[in-house]
Every structure is written in structure tokens, then in C-alpha cells.
Amino acid sequence: MTDADVLIVGDGPVGQTLSILLAQRGWAVTVVDRWPTAYTTSRAVAFDSEAARVLSAAGITDYVANDTEPSGRYMWRNAEGTVLLDIQGSERGWCHWPDSTSMYQPGLESALTARGTQLANLTVLRGLEVVDIDDDGEHVAVACVDRDGERRTLSARWVVGCDGARSFVRQHIGAEMHDLQFSRDWLICDVVLDEPRRFDPNNLQVCDPARPRTSASAGPGHRRWEFMRVEGESIEELDTEESAWRLLELFDVTPQNATLLRHAVYSFQATWTNRWRSGRRFIAGDAAHVMPPFAGQGMCSGIRDAANLAWKLDLVLRGRAGDALLDTYGTERGRHVRHAVRMSVDLGKVICQLDPAAAADRDAVMIGARERGVGAGAPQAPVHPLADGVLYKGTARRGGLAGRLGPQARVRQGERVGLFDEVVGTGFVLLSTEDPAASLDAADRAFLDDLGARLVRVVLADGETADGVVADVDGVYLPYLAEAGATTVLVRPDFYVYGQAGTAQECRAMVASLRQHVTAAALTS
């Protein structure tokens, strides 16, 4: 007997999301956090369409829909005010949620906390610092110390360190961080304006070599301004209320029209772990990767970690898959994260340019690109498709759907119109233009049934629906399949496509491959 199936170290947004995704699947989850109360300081200000989908699947759809705002337009200007880059984020992103959603992080964390309290099998213990972990191969014993110095040991089948950038769990598993050696200091100012003000663009990067600076939405009623430390200035000089107000004045933000909630200097880093797992211990979120915020991907990457690990741990805990499945967590997440960190650094190098001559060259290149119509379109994807891991590549031509994030749009079933994940549900989904069950034999169907997979046929927007049949209200799914030359896709619980099939025979091969991935791992464990 253990105290929990999974013990999560750290109740930040990543630990919260993972704990909910696991507890929703019925597992006994304990979260421990060293602080007696929630950390109420905002760091992240935005999340992407995929993160919104995961958060919605974690049961906080109301928060995501109502207590946030689409980030909207993101523009870069040079010191003279000339536009270098102009990106209009869509309000209908790939997962139906906006490309980018602006939010106030303490609000997000409160929503996740409230959701967690609805789950009887999720226990959050605050004021406990994890100081030691013993993995005997069967169970994990986690030693904690409370605020009075009392020691207490909790046991679990698995432990996940979501314990932030200075992760104890990371050190304990002997992981090392690969460091891109990119570090810049920025003053962060979180502000509430006395009177609402319209910002166009809603998010602005001023690429002024004399003082790179940012103005961004931080959710309804909140704004974030950021100012880079320049040469000849110390962190101590920059990190004062006086400096904050002096710099905020550049944006007509003064003590007469605004409240400064807080200011702090952050030294942005760019690192990732060389090890995501050791035995029964894992790491996720900032414990495994830290990146400058220029692509807004730090927390989003952690939320992806949570979505990826949750379904794999679930299958292993259910005895449906073996230990080897859990090794694919690091393989899959490592590739994503390396791309996100590198992309964030690439953006940072352009934004953080302090050399006036190099900045002038940059401006000339970017203005020229705009004149040629390059670089002003949709935001560059911060996420690469998965290449290795739990995927079926089959016979699809290069660029097939396997490893790519599946879309989400509205569907109709009977009278009900709603988001696919709400109408159909989450978990494995076999989505087809034909009756997906018809191409499978009884053993395949039993296997998918045992996984809790949903078999769904999609028809035209005005088509007839029934149990297991949905109509493609937004006209997304049928063109998506047709363009890929597929009749069927098998989507994983983290919304990534496992594989595609163009014929009934290939559909059977795809399901057989999944069975191999899952049960072969169980047999070897």
C-alpha cells in the first residue's frame, strides 16, 4: 500500500495540470509544495491554442473561455517606430482556442486549484519541502520537512518533480542541464491601469538598442511592461520602484494613472535536461527546461509535458502498458522542448540587440522582408511534429499526420453543437470518414475498447448524426483528412496523431501497431 499512486512535487501550473489529468482518470494523487500558500506572483502572461485545449480538458473551460482574452496583434517596431513585424494572432487557432490567450497567472492557478478541490482523490499538502527520495524499484518513499522542521515520509508508486527551475528532483535523478549560454536581464513590471485603455497593437516589442522593451496584455485588467538591462547598468539599479516608474513613463504609465503591482528583474536562461526519468521518478515543466519568454513557451511546454506523461502513466498504472512506454516521454518531450528553447533564444537574440549598428542592419533586413511580403503572416509554429516515440508512420507520404497535433473544431451530434473534446470526449480517438468499427476485427475492437478509445465517424456539416457519428460543423475534419489522403486518424489522448490510414487494411495495421506499442511494452516490463 502506498499513500498515493502518483506523488507530484510542486503545485505550480505544471504540477497542478498533471495532478488533475491523473486524478480525473481515477488515480490517487498527492501534490506537495514547500510553500504554505499559493504563489501569487504572475510570471507567464499567455498560453497557446494547444495549452488552452489541455487546460480545458483539465476541467477549467469556463476560466479559459471567460477570464482571459485573445492576445490579438503582436507587433515589433524599431527605435524610430517603423514596423518590423506585424502578426495578427487568430482568435480561432488550431485547437479552436485562440493562437494565443492572455491571462493573469494567479487567476489560472486559482482556477486549477478550484478544479482540484472537486476531485476527491487529489490531495494537496502545502508547507512540505521534499528533501529526499528513495526509489526501491517497486515504490518511492518521499521524505518531506514541514515548516516546523518535522520530517514526514510519503510513499507512492511514481513521483514527478514539477518543482521548478531549481528542481530538487532533477538533481536527485542526476540530470544535467544543457545550457545554451543565453542570459539577459529584464525588469518585469506588472501594472493595473486606473482607467481601461485600448492598446493597438495589444502586444508591442520595441526593438530599440538603447532600451529593448515590451508592452503586453497580461489578461483582462492587467498589463505587463518589460525593460531590458543595458550596458553600464546594474541589476540593483534597474530593480527599483523608481526605475520602474521612470521607464513606464515611456508608455504614459505613471503613479497618477496606474498601480504598480510588482517589479522584479529576471535573468532569462535557456536550458534543458539530459534526463527526464530515472526509475520511478520523472521531471516536468521548468524542472526539465527553462527558456526566455520571447515565444511564450515556458509554461506551455510544461503543460505539454503534463499531457504527454499523464496518459502514459495512466496506461502503466492500469496494467495496460509496461514500463518501456514511459521512456518515450523523454524522447518525445525532449525534441519539442529543444526546438522551443532554441526558437526562444533566436527571437531573443534579435530582440535584445544593444549594438546600434547591428540593430540598424537587423531593421533593414526586417523592413526589406516586410516590403517583399515576407515575415508578416501567421506566427511561426513553436512546436515541431514528433518524430520518434509512440507513432505509426505507415505508408503515409512524407509530411503525413503522424506526430502532428490534431485539430479541434465544433461538431454536432443530434441537436448538440460543441467542441469535439466536449461532444465526443477525450482519450484515444479513432476518427474516420467511414464506420471505423467496420474495418476492425473483434480483437482490435476489444483492444481499443479496453483502452477507452472512442470510435467516431465524421460526416458533412448537414449530415445525419447518431451515436458515434458527428457532423463537421466548422468544415475542419473532412478537409483535414482529405488533404492528408486519409480516411482515418488515430489520435492519442494528448491530441497528437498516432497515425493515419487510407484503407481498411491500413487501419487494421495501425491498430495492430498501437497494440504492439502498448502491449509489447507491457510484456517486457
Ligand SMILES: Cc1cc2nc3c(=O)[nH]c(=O)nc-3n(C[C@H](O)[C@H](O)[C@H](O)COP(=O)(O)OP(=O)(O)OC[C@H]3O[C@@H](n4cnc5c(N)ncnc54)[C@H](O)[C@@H]3O)c2cc1C
Ligand atoms: C517573466 C516571465 C514571463 C513568462 N511568460 C511566459 C508566457 O507568457 N507563457 C509561458 O508559457 N510561459 C511563460 N513563462 C514561463 C512560466 O512562467 C514557467 O514556465 C511556469 O510558471 C513554470 O511552471 P512550473 O509549474 O513548471 O514551475 P513553478 O511555477 O516554478 O512551480 C514549482 C513549484 O514547486 C515548488 N517546489 C520547489 N521545490 C520544492 C521542494 N523541494 N519541495 C516541495 N515543493 C517544491 C515551488 O514552491 C513551486 O510552487 C514566463 C516566465 C517568466 C519568468
